[in-house]
Amino acid sequence: MIQIHGYKATVAKVFPARLRSSLSEYQKCVFGISLGSENFVDNRRIEACIKWISENFQACVVLVCDSVYRLTIEIRQGLKGDEARLEAIRTGETFMNEKFFLFEQYSRSCRFEFKMASQIEKQSEFEMYYQDLQCLYQKEQSFQRTVNSFAQKYLNRVEQVEKENKQIKESLQEKRHLSITYLLEESALSVYFVKGGWSVFVYPGSIKMFEEISEGLHPEVPEPLKQMIWVSLRLKRSAKRM
Secondary structure (H helix, E strand, C coil), X not given: CCEEEEXXXXXXXXXXXXXXXXXXXXXXXXXEECCCCHHHCCHHHHHHHHHHHHHHCCEEEEEECHHHHHXXXXXXXXXXXXXXXXXXXXXXXXXXXXXXXXXXXXXXXXXXXXXXXXXXXXXXXXXXXXXXXXXXXXHCHHHHHHHHHHHHHHHHHHCCCCCCCHHHHHHHHHHHHHHHHHHHHHHHHHHHHHHCCCCEEEXXXXXXXXXXXXXXXXXXXXXXXXXXXXXXXXXXXXEEEC
């Protein structure tokens, strides 16, 4: 008897919580792809998410955050500028080519459409939303504290920093700026989709910033972000006997 391990996706939390019981009223969602994250490398984990989405929605935009991933590459690998961007876009294309068949398997029950962040960011609406969020970050201390907190937690996960080294301190400041940019760009992408009628975002795991915004804890954010519904999925290991 052989046991084949897979994953099953279930709802961990919905933000705002009051909408959990009425989530079935929504017919379409955005599935955010964080390149480099373990949940998007393992086909079994990705398929579990796809299966859950196909059972609960009729249409889904698969948002591959390729251009945003350049910031992670700069932080983790030290590549800069165009070099980091090209590597990020290549990684996004590889993901789409290698994982497309997983989505295709469930296309009869849900229409999946790939969208690349690198294409969206070329549109004037995205640039406008991003500039608005930059201004908000500069003016609103509450929003600034939330973004800074996220940036610090992200950097803590990325690497251990030797604070006594001056050169590393300067590097840390640069990395902190990159991580803040990361969050602001993701927020601008969220505004773009909500304004386009895609208010439900599905993600395997937790992103506290977006959970708090969806729960209404940051009234200073742009109006579209207040309409965002965040669905956090839990992935559980399961086994099939063959």
